[in-house]
Amino acid sequence: MQIRNEITGDTPAVSQLVTEAFGTLPQSSGTEANIVEALRAQGALTLSLVAEDDGEVIGYLAASAARIGMQNGWALLGPLAVLPSRHRQGIGTALIAEALLRLRATSRGAALVGDPGYYGRFGFRTFIDLCVVGCPPEFVQALPFDGVEPRGELIHHSAFGLNQQG
Numbered sequence: 001m002q003i004r005n006e007i008t009g010d011t012p013a014v015s016q017l018v019t020e021a022f023g024t025l026p027q028s029s030g031t032e033a034n035i036v037e038a039l040r041a042q043g044a045l046t047l048s049l050v051a052e053d054d055g056e057v058i059g060y061l062a063a064s065a066a067r068i069g070m071q072n073g074w075a076l077l078g079p080l081a082v083l084p085s086r087h088r089q090g091i092g093t094a095l096i097a098e099a100l101l102r103l104r105a106t107s108r109g110a111a112l113v114g115d116p117g118y119y120g121r122f123g124f125r126t127f128i129d130l131c132v133v134g135c136p137p138e139f140v141q142a143l144p145f146d147g148v149e150p151r152g153e154l155i156h157h158s159a160f161g162l163n164q165q166g
């Protein structure tokens with residue numbers, strides 16, 4: 001298995017994989033593949049990593065530029081998806097580890113909305129003043145690379161369709 005940048009020929013497989021992986025989640029909006037496609041179309045993918053095994057795309061992780069409060073320079077991680085038949089083999093962990101390694105060189109930190117039970121193991125945590133309006137606070141997490149506490153709303157790229165105040 002290798003983690004590499006997405007190439008043009010991967011895009012149908014990535015959309016299918018993201019749809020399939022999120023299809024297993026009752027809380028899925030069903031729009032995750034559309035979000036990836038919109039980020040890609042707008043040139044907003046800071047990172048677009050695939051996990052490939054034996055010529056097959058089995059995992060995917062996107063990152064895009066984000067803001068927390070008045071602070072630019074954050075990277076928003078997600079969507080993250082692993083082929084359901086390949087869950088619990090360390091593929092999600094490998095994608096996140098590679099993303100964090102790369103983002104440390106370019107961003108002040110990484111942030112996301114996701115399950116704390118999963119992302120806590122990578123050092124993500126909640127912060128008292130970190131939020132996304134309308135989202136339960138325990139799901140809004142960050143990993144500041146400089147140790148400075150993030151304060152304010154995590155503003156996603158408009159491709160996420162959250163209608164946040166820019």
Ligand SMILES: CC(C)(COP(=O)(O)OP(=O)(O)OC[C@H]1O[C@@H](n2cnc3c(N)ncnc32)[C@H](O)[C@@H]1OP(=O)(O)O)[C@@H](O)C(=O)NCCC(=O)NCCS
Nearest residue numbers: 021022080081082087088089090091092093114115117118
């Ligand atoms: C979440 C996801 C990316 C994890 O990928 P993965 O390759 O199976 O993850 P890893 O093998 O690296 O890690 C698996 C571990 O995480 C745990 N885990 C997976 N999802 C979890 C969750 N939502 N909450 C807590 N733990 C979780 C597994 O139980 C496993 O624990 P173990 O190592 O103690 O056995 C994958 O389950 C997936 O694609 N899910 C559907 C889409 C999704 O939820 N994306 C993230 C949205 S924020």
